[in-house]
Amino acid sequence: KAGVTQTPRYLIKTRGQQVTLSCSPISGHRSVSWYQQTPGQGLQFLFEYFSETQRNKGNFPGRFSGRQFSNSRSEMNVSTLELGDSALYLCASRFTGETEAFFGQGTRLTVV
Amino acid sequence: QKEVEQNSGPLSVPEGAIASLNCTYSDRGSQSFFWYRQYSGKSPELIMFIYSNGDKEDGRFTAQLNKASQYVSLLIRDSQPSDSATYLCAVGPGNTPLVFGKGTRLSVIA
Numbered sequence A: 001k002a003g004v005t006q007t008p009r010y011l012i013k014t015r016g017q018q019v020t021l022s023c024s025p026i027s028g029h030r031s032v033s034w035y036q037q038t039p040g041q042g043l044q045f046l047f048e049y050f051s052e053t054q055r056n057k058g059n060f061p062g063r064f065s066g067r068q069f070s071n072s073r074s075e076m077n078v079s080t081l082e083l084g085d086s087a088l089y090l091c092a093s094r095f096t097g098e099t100e101a102f103f104g105q106g107t108r109l110t111v112v
Numbered sequence B: 001q002k003e004v005e006q007n008s009g010p011l012s013v014p015e016g017a018i019a020s021l022n023c024t025y026s027d028r029g030s031q032s033f034f035w036y037r038q039y040s041g042k043s044p045e046l047i048m049f050i051y052s053n054g055d056k057e058d059g060r061f062t063a064q065l066n067k068a069s070q071y072v073s074l075l076i077r078d079s080q081p082s083d084s085a086t087y088l089c090a091v092g093p094g095n096t097p098l099v100f101g102k103g104t105r106l107s108v109i110a
Helices: none
Strands: A005-007 A010-013 A019-024 A031-038 A042-050 A053-057 A064-068 A074-078 A087-094 A107-111 B004-006 B011-014 B019-025 B032-038 B045-050 B054-058 B061-066 B071-076 B085-092 B104-109
Touching: A005 A087, A010 A019, A019 A087, A019 A107, A031 A074, A042 A064, A042 A074, A053 A064, A074 A087, B004 B085, B011 B019, B019 B032, B019 B085, B019 B104, B032 B061, B032 B071, B045 B054, B045 B061, B045 B071, B071 B085
Parallel strands: A010 A107, B011 B104
Antiparallel strands: A005 A019, A019 A074, A031 A042, A031 A087, A042 A053, A064 A074, A087 A107, B004 B019, B019 B071, B032 B045, B032 B085, B054 B061, B061 B071, B085 B104
């Protein structure tokens, strides 16, 4: 059974640019959550999608957005990148909103 | 604000000893509890989950839950150097996103 796949694995962007990250969940899983991980803040919740609908949202500015497609694949977009957006972005896949979450390998974003 | 607290460590234990990792949470409505292991530069990996009060054992790992005291712990028996990692406690308050602690760094000394 394939795991959670995130692409790309590494990204280097310039301040002011925008970026799109992709996540393909485990087959049959309909919940996809996105987290930002930095050394000082730990895992911070960005948003969760379930059956193409955003079900929960964390305390991040509107520059962070996402969507989910009918095949449960999800994308996350960050516009007008700032240096502080440099982080590991993790996608977590769940069968429902109450079951265990499985993480992808993450996308390491560096903003210069 | 739902919070999950963990001692950041590092927790150092000798090889073969029992490592005890603790976690407290603020939301009494929490229903599911998870432990993840994260090696440096890697993503979190699920190692245990527990939903009911008491102990749950899986190999060298035992998760313990006490909802009345709002704490969950992870015991690692016969600790190995390969267990050296950061352990993240995550709490699920029902049908909402998991809330993670900042993790405890464990170092197993050979």
